[in-house]
Amino acid sequence: MPNVAARHDHDRVWRPWTPISTASDETVVEVEAGDGYRVRDTQGNWYIDALSGSLNTILGYGHPALMKAMAAQTSVLPHFDLTVGMHQPAAELAHRLSALLPGDLNRVLLANSGSEGIEAAIRMTLDYWTSRGEDRRRVISFANGYHGSTLLAQHLSGLPVTGGNWAEPFPVSRVELPLPPAELRTARASELLLAAFEAALCEADDTAAVIVEPFINVGGGIVLPTGFLAGLRELCTRHNVLLVLDEVFCGMGRTGRMFGFEHAGITPDIVVVSKGLSGGYVPISAVVATEQVYETLSREPVLGGLRYGHTTSGHAIACAVASAVITTLEDEGIVANAQAMGALLATRCEALLEAPGVHDVRAFGLIAVVQFDAEQTAVAVEREILARGVLLRRQGDTLMLVPPLTIDEQGVYTLFERLEAAVRVAASEAR
Ligand SMILES: Cc1ncc(COP(=O)(O)O)c(C=O)c1O
Incomplete structure (x- = not known):
């Protein structure tokens, strides 16, 4: 018989740095698995992880070298x-x-x-x-x-x-x-x-x-x-x-x-x-x-x-x-990849400066920041991009894109397309 674990409600977990009023189940993506620069939720939806877990999964998920090192050391x-x-x-x-x-x-x-x-x-x-x-x-x-x-x-x-x-x-x-x-x-x-x-x-x-x-x-x-x-x-x-x-x-x-x-x-x-x-x-x-x-x-x-x-x-x-x-x-030349993918993402994001609601775009390596004219706009873009399968980090009126350093060109293009669409929809709603 397969051992099917019972699903547990989230209510006993006190989430750090989270207002208790917003910690409800409906607003939280329960992540179940990861692969490369993407993660999957319990409903089977895949997302580009444009916040790298908590800005830390620089080599993405399921990296064989890391799993091997961990298993080898654990056994010794x-x-x-x-x-x-x-x-x-x-x-x-x-x-x-x-x-x-x-x-x-x-x-x-x-x-x-x-x-x-x-x-x-x-x-x-x-x-x-x-x-x-x-x-x-x-x-x-x-x-x-x-x-x-x-x-x-x-x-x-x-x-x-x-x-x-x-x-x-x-x-x-x-x-x-x-x-x-x-x-x-x-x-x-x-x-x-x-x-x-x-x-x-x-x-x-x-x-x-x-x-x-x-x-x-x-x-x-x-x-x-x-x-x-x-x-x-x-x-x-x-x-x-x-x-x-x-x-x-x-x-x-x-x-x-x-x-x-x-x-x-x-x-x-x-x-x-x-x-x-x-x-x-x-x-x-x-x-x-x-x-x-x-x-x-x-x-x-x-x-x-x-x-x-x-x-x-x-x-x-x-x-x-x-x-x-x-x-x-x-x-694997990951640092050079971060530099190249960061430059690509930054060039794409700069085009957003023409979009309504966008106040500033700035970048440093594989960190792209889009600042909006109001926090409400950033919240709307965050909602729209989540619906398009991207998890990212919002801080007040800014959104930060920091995907794993292993992301490739295709990943950057998809990430940017989803961001652009989210900005367009959020801006038209605001008008
Ligand atoms: C620049 C900086 N310093 C320190 C910290 C704290 O690190 P930790 O959350 O691992 O304690 C963070 C976490 O976001 C950070 O961004």
Whole structure:
């Protein structure tokens, strides 16, 4: 007799970051299976996954190399706590990551999620200054930045959704964007942004670190102007503060380079990667620091090291999958494909600027963002494109298209055709 599992209602699952009033069964697509860049719901409908799961399934679904690595590691050793001992999957991943990164970004701390990685990175920066006998606790970030869900990571952000009425664990200076996102692409915009960061650096003498994303994801899908990151590196060096790059979303090829900051040719002091690192198959994140940061923390007054880690940090199965992701990215030319498919999608999407209701189109690697004149228009387009078999990410008045990096030309054409049709129908309804 086949074992047919009973279907369960969704009502016992408390969905994260979701208004309870909208969490009803009718509005939720229950995804059952995936194949390549597409997923299937329980009704048998297929969708292009233009949000890559949660911006993490960079190699799509059912990738044989990842499944093989996972099965092989599971059968030998699922995990052994790195606080107590060591295992080869962690050692291999640390070597592979440091080989991908510039300068002496060689020391790799492993964790389970982007938020944990950010939390560990901030802890490193604060403990770095304590270890040097300096009381520096301030972090400078973008007010529109988003660095994760844990309390400390939420504290870095100025987005209303991350706000809380509790005592500050450490001071944060949150830099506001000097111009609207659609006007942030010029050399002048870069100068204004750098001036805002410099003002924040000059205002306080207790700054430990600056943290930014190479592309502002949750805070509006914002492409930062050319020259900004290089200028920020120079500012941080001049003011003697650490620069942390949050590559949780951009890292592992999303922007058409292995890391988003590579476009600027800089070397940060600490880099955090997560989402794409395991292709979304298992949870993992990595915090990679320079030799100088690592050496300095050996003088940390309480432990003589970093007081941070979880039972499952550097989980052996996750490490094995992450190394398989790196091999696949290299062997299958995935980063170059992301660059080429991103350019194709961007060119197509730019034509939408003529469409009624479209305010701006911007792109960075295989990230395309369409901003509408009102949130209501974006909601209508989201509804129409879902009906045409595309899952994507809406943030306020913007829609973001971030398909798996393995998507091909046919997939990009189909994705764009569906988007164009959805925009046309939503606009005619609005008239
Ligand atoms: C830039 C950035 N940083 C950090 C995070 C937090 O990662 P996680 O959800 O894995 O904790 C996210 C998640 O969306 C992100 O986009």
